[in-house]
Amino acid sequence: MKSISTKTFLWSLIFLLFACHNKTENTSELVPVKYLALGDSYTIGQGVDLADSWPLQLGAKLIENSFSLDKNDIIAQTGWETTDLLNAIADSSLEDYNLISLLIGVNNQFSNRPFETYTTEFDLLLNQAIELVGANRTFVISIPDYGVTPFGSNNSENIAIELDEYNAYAASKCQTLNIPFINITEISRQLGDANGALATDNLHPSGMQYGKWVEEMLPVVLEILEE
Numbered sequence: 001m002k003s004i005s006t007k008t009f010l011w012s013l014i015f016l017l018f019a020c021h022n023k024t025e026n027t028s029e030l031v032p033v034k035y036l037a038l039g040d041s042y043t044i045g046q047g048v049d050l051a052d053s054w055p056l057q058l059g060a061k062l063i064e065n066s067f068s069l070d071k072n073d074i075i076a077q078t079g080w081e082t083t084d085l086l087n088a089i090a091d092s093s094l095e096d097y098n099l100i101s102l103l104i105g106v107n108n109q110f111s112n113r114p115f116e117t118y119t120t121e122f123d124l125l126l127n128q129a130i131e132l133v134g135a136n137r138t139f140v141i142s143i144p145d146y147g148v149t150p151f152g153s154n155n156s157e158n159i160a161i162e163l164d165e166y167n168a169y170a171a172s173k174c175q176t177l178n179i180p181f182i183n184i185t186e187i188s189r190q191l192g193d194a195n196g197a198l199a200t201d202n203l204h205p206s207g208m209q210y211g212k213w214v215e216e217m218l219p220v221v222l223e224i225l226e227e
Contacts, residue, residue: 032070039103043076047199052207057214081107082121100129103141105166139180142167144188151203184213
């Protein structure tokens with residue numbers, strides 16, 4: 001029987017350790033992403049094709065970055081307030097997700113609901129997301145400023161002030177829980193009603209603007225998935 005030399009054994013061990021380490025580094029590419037986006041008209045992509053909504057654009061970018069995307073689901077409807085989203089979640093069977101986003105609150109502001117309703121129900125929604133996938137797999141997107149659109153131009157200053165209050169609360173809550181808060185509000189303000197920035201309803205973002213949002217989100221989401 002031939003014996004294995006000490007030198008050969010050591011090289012074999014080094015190779016094995018390297019292979020195991022490399023496999024660990026690539027684990028994120030092997031785990032399929034099962035993504036759920038919670039929200040309102042901004043999340044469903046009111047006024048644009050579903051493929052141009054930001055959740056589906058984000059999903060496409062994840063695929064481009066070598067992730068397998070098993071689920072790219074949305075629970076959202078135009079006009080939904082935090083209460084509506086809570087009710088929809090209660091009526092749904094949510095399981096087997098490993099990434100969740102939350103963008104909600106603009107209709108609370110538009111309908112002049114008490115701010116305390118938003119803070120209380122935002123907390124409930126965030127807690128439900130955390131229970132489903134964990135704080136390390138949850139992220140929140142800020143509310144865009146519709147006061148820069150023709151629809152909101154008559155009350156743009158007040159809309160901006162109130163939405164800043166909503167976003168400041170959400171950002172503070174996320175900071176406390178160590179959850180990423182992705183600010184796309186400034187993108188909406190910079191683009192305003194510029195050519196190509198809005199859907200045909202002159203209120204909701206266009207697919208192009210949603211693409212700008214995704215550019216802002218993508219590095220954060222990739223970091224989440226690669227942890």
